[in-house]
Amino acid sequence: MQIKRLPKVIGIGVKKCGTDGVIRFLGHHPLIKIPWQVQSEVNFFGSRNVIRGRNAYRAYFPPTNRMELGMEKTPTYFNHPDLSLPLSIKNMVPMAKLLLIVCDPTMRSFSDYVHEKTRDDLFNRRLMAKYDTFEDYVKDQLPKARRLLKHIKNNRTSFKNDLITQSVLGQLLFKDPAAALIGTGLYIYHIQRWKKVYNESNLLIIDGENFRENTGHVIEQIQDFIGIPKLLWKEDFVKNPDTGFYCYRKLTEKYLNQSYVENEDELRASLKCLPKGKGRTRNGAKHASPETLEMLRQFYKPYNEAFYDEIGRKYNWI
Numbered sequence: 001m002q003i004k005r006l007p008k009v010i011g012i013g014v015k016k017c018g019t020d021g022v023i024r025f026l027g028h029h030p031l032i033k034i035p036w037q038v039q040s041e042v043n044f045f046g047s048r049n050v051i052r053g054r055n056a057y058r059a060y061f062p063p064t065n066r067m068e069l070g071m072e073k074t075p076t077y078f079n080h081p082d083l084s085l086p087l088s089i090k091n092m093v094p095m096a097k098l099l100l101i102v103c104d105p106t107m108r109s110f111s112d113y114v115h116e117k118t119r120d121d122l123f124n125r126r127l128m129a130k131y132d133t134f135e136d137y138v139k140d141q142l143p144k145a146r147r148l149l150k151h152i153k154n155n156r157t158s159f160k161n162d163l164i165t166q167s168v169l170g171q172l173l174f175k176d177p178a179a180a181l182i183g184t185g186l187y188i189y190h191i192q193r194w195k196k197v198y199n200e201s202n203l204l205i206i207d208g209e210n211f212r213e214n215t216g217h218v219i220e221q222i223q224d225f226i227g228i229p230k231l232l233w234k235e236d237f238v239k240n241p242d243t244g245f246y247c248y249r250k251l252t253e254k255y256l257n258q259s260y261v262e263n264e265d266e267l268r269a270s271l272k273c274l275p276k277g278k279g280r281t282r283n284g285a286k287h288a289s290p291e292t293l294e295m296l297r298q299f300y301k302p303y304n305e306a307f308y309d310e311i312g313r314k315y316n317w318i
């Protein structure tokens, strides 16, 4: 019977790390249902709606039968100022599995800058107006971020259980989108609240750099984690010759047939790619100065290392 049910999979972030790719590509799985009417970002737990309870949350999702599963993603759940947000999710949807896609915080910050500069949001546009370039932005905001962290850390050297920094940082990022371009990438302060409530069996951490380069492989891994039949295979993902990003195209007998010769127009027409607006920076279409990126890399280094320790895995973010 098809009825509205709570989701079984929730993408919790991180903004600009590939969250849209994960949900849209998984949306090609016949058993996964996405609330497209709200563009898949429900933001239920990050808003006052949460007090309206389970039925209000359930209302966002398309009807599903017992085999199918609903999924949403809200990238700001990960670094939301409400430190008890993970517990709210766990209490409301105890069986849900979470997906967290993280990525090189330096490149994430640049991607977020480009995104905020092009967004159709007057408040953000005004706020970002004084930064003509990413270099201007970093020059102004990086020293502020350094000073702020020094101030709120107040000589605390451990990243572990530093609830004061987690909380102040959370509030600040929420109120000041300009600060969020840098602060969102301080993953070590955001991850701990999730690890208190979730473990490897119900929280999958994905490297966004790997997702971009090995999309099909990661999509296979996610299906295993969710525990659904593997119906999307790495062979179903093909690079777009124009952008270099992977798109979805079901591998059918037609493409396997030895006598089939594909021309580029046919290839383009057969691809289901992410919408325009995804893939602005990572393929080099826009770039920041190497000096600015290096400054950010040095800034993030200790926070990345603490994050690797926390999750017990190291990524090749440079």
Ligand SMILES: Nc1ncnc2c1ncn2[C@@H]1O[C@H](COP(=O)(O)OS(=O)(=O)O)[C@@H](OP(=O)(O)O)[C@H]1O
Binding pocket: 014, 015, 016, 017, 018, 019, 020, 021, 075, 110, 111, 112, 115, 211, 212, 215, 245, 246, 247, 274, 277, 278, 279, 280, 281, 282, 283
């Ligand atoms: N297959 C494919 N096609 C296009 N883009 C891809 C793909 N895989 C990963 N990415 C990267 O996803 C980045 C956008 O991340 P998000 O979807 O999390 O952004 S958002 O938070 O929802 O705005 C986006 O960042 P930018 O390159 O800066 O636009 C992409 O690099």
